[in-house]
Amino acid sequence: MAADPTTGPGPATAPAPVPAATRTDDPWWRSAVTYQLYIRSFADGNGDGLGDVAGIRQRLPYLAALGVDAIWVNPWYPSPQADGGYDVSDYRDIEPAFGTLDEAQAMIDEAHALGLKVILDIVPNHTSDEHAWFVAALAAGPGSPERARYLFRPGKGPDGALPPNDWKAVFGGPAWERVTEPDGTPGEWYLHLFDPKQPDLDWENPEVRGEFLDILRFWFDRGADGFRIDVAHGLVKDPAMPDLGDDEEHLLGTPDRADHPHWDLPGVHDIYREWRVLADSYDPPKLFVAEAWVSSPERLAAYLRPDELHTAFDFDFVRAAWDAAELRATATSSLAAHDRVGAPVMWTLSNHDITRHVSRLGRPQSERSADPLHGSNGVTDVELGRRRARAALLLELALPGGVYLYQGEELGLEEVEDLPEELLQDPTWERSGHIERGRDGCRVPLPWAPDGPSLGFGGAAPWLPQPASWSAVSAASQEGDPTSMLALYREALRLRRDLPALGAGTGADITWLDLGDDVVAFRREPGVVCLVNCGSTPAPLPAGRVLLASVPLDLSATEGLPADTAVWLAV
Numbered sequence: 001m002a003a004d005p006t007t008g009p010g011p012a013t014a015p016a017p018v019p020a021a022t023r024t025d026d027p028w029w030r031s032a033v034t035y036q037l038y039i040r041s042f043a044d045g046n047g048d049g050l051g052d053v054a055g056i057r058q059r060l061p062y063l064a065a066l067g068v069d070a071i072w073v074n075p076w077y078p079s080p081q082a083d084g085g086y087d088v089s090d091y092r093d094i095e096p097a098f099g100t101l102d103e104a105q106a107m108i109d110e111a112h113a114l115g116l117k118v119i120l121d122i123v124p125n126h127t128s129d130e131h132a133w134f135v136a137a138l139a140a141g142p143g144s145p146e147r148a149r150y151l152f153r154p155g156k157g158p159d160g161a162l163p164p165n166d167w168k169a170v171f172g173g174p175a176w177e178r179v180t181e182p183d184g185t186p187g188e189w190y191l192h193l194f195d196p197k198q199p200d201l202d203w204e205n206p207e208v209r210g211e212f213l214d215i216l217r218f219w220f221d222r223g224a225d226g227f228r229i230d231v232a233h234g235l236v237k238d239p240a241m242p243d244l245g246d247d248e249e250h251l252l253g254t255p256d257r258a259d260h261p262h263w264d265l266p267g268v269h270d271i272y273r274e275w276r277v278l279a280d281s282y283d284p285p286k287l288f289v290a291e292a293w294v295s296s297p298e299r300l301a302a303y304l305r306p307d308e309l310h311t312a313f314d315f316d317f318v319r320a321a322w323d324a325a326e327l328r329a330t331a332t333s334s335l336a337a338h339d340r341v342g343a344p345v346m347w348t349l350s351n352h353d354i355t356r357h358v359s360r361l362g363r364p365q366s367e368r369s370a371d372p373l374h375g376s377n378g379v380t381d382v383e384l385g386r387r388r389a390r391a392a393l394l395l396e397l398a399l400p401g402g403v404y405l406y407q408g409e410e411l412g413l414e415e416v417e418d419l420p421e422e423l424l425q426d427p428t429w430e431r432s433g434h435i436e437r438g439r440d441g442c443r444v445p446l447p448w449a450p451d452g453p454s455l456g457f458g459g460a461a462p463w464l465p466q467p468a469s470w471s472a473v474s475a476a477s478q479e480g481d482p483t484s485m486l487a488l489y490r491e492a493l494r495l496r497r498d499l500p501a502l503g504a505g506t507g508a509d510i511t512w513l514d515l516g517d518d519v520v521a522f523r524r525e526p527g528v529v530c531l532v533n534c535g536s537t538p539a540p541l542p543a544g545r546v547l548l549a550s551v552p553l554d555l556s557a558t559e560g561l562p563a564d565t566a567v568w569l570a571v
């Protein structure tokens, strides 16, 4: 028996929903779907096994046809690649293995010509140890203005042989490295919250602040439409640098305490106020999206106050289990916190640091690790994961706000969990003493074709080997198959653009419906209902016309919405 979708427990006191389509003054980023390009693994244009700018340029038409609004390119600057390019040695050029500045300019222009916005990745917390500033700092010695751009401190103990405090690096081991002074003696220590090849900058230093404003300007002037801010919550440190005690550090630093001495300090907000002024000085204004692993939606929203950043990834959504109550609670609290500061939520399921969601969702949810990043989470049922991933896509694309997709999810790629140890490149593997395998499993080069030595990625041997099974899920293999993951992504993105009910919006633009404990159900105006059945038995299906379902759905034959399935209904 079909339930009535209009009789749910929608918030009685909420303001009348304003259909997103009527807000014509909304900037593009409030509803955009952005596709993340992990450049070294996206497409290899010159056949050396590493993705590059030429590869991106060849595949821009694919991205435009997929139906996304924007691309975000992971760091493409010159870098020793100690952390996949998040160790930048020159912020105003392109890594030679990826291409040239001219090619980058051509890529930005070609993306624009296809109607795609371009978001770049800025890494302000640390430079590479091969950056000219750090090289100069080592040469200049203690007390110099060169050292004052970083966080050098004397060691503890009679001869300074102990690190200045007990902070741990995100990738494992201590967060301090001792240097040899120019005269050859053991000297000061410098802080690196990540790898020793990533020394932290001192954001109390006005020269550091000025330099990054200038770098932002450099790329904005070349047409970049915005920046993703790496470790946005980490730039400011407590100058007293107190010990942390036995505080548990997590990959990428999710702080569990409000008074943490290096994550999410109030001082970061002043930096972003300055950045916002710069972004707003352009016409049209430029955009920021923060990577900020903070402890609550409220703390995230603090980054999104009207004079700060525009958007931030919603990692609570990533952390939620495949459970209707949890998904609904997460969406509700994120929307409420963002609404209080007038910012849209940026929903996301995967990125280059996180276990691919096909694998996360294909594991027993009760056994899954509380940490979505990496780690062993039991046996993975890839087919189940793909089924749930299809449903999860319809959920995130129907929620009010914007969405970030990670390359390869449109093919249904799973985490590669059996990469040979000798090939692992994430610094986490070495720094954790071979305990944590790290993030390489979500960074395996994309399969573009069913055959060939690199499955169409380009060249003979990609920098990480692809599973043979990816031949069947290559982009070319899915082309023309209406039941494929790729077809679902294209159709969902097309509909999301066409349907005035979907896209931009706030918590006031959604009416939650009660269709049972296992179902996430809501209505958006005009007239679209999204249902997601996270349970194991069919759920009641309200009357309505199917706009799109995550699996083929025959309304005349079905007894309800099958398990692990989502549907968009026109009602």
Ligand code: BGC
Residues within 6 Å of the ligand: 083, 086, 087, 123, 194, 230, 231, 252, 291, 352, 353
């Ligand atoms: C990036 C990671 C990187 C780290 C250090 C992050 O949060 O997304 O890939 O390892 O920052 O830059």
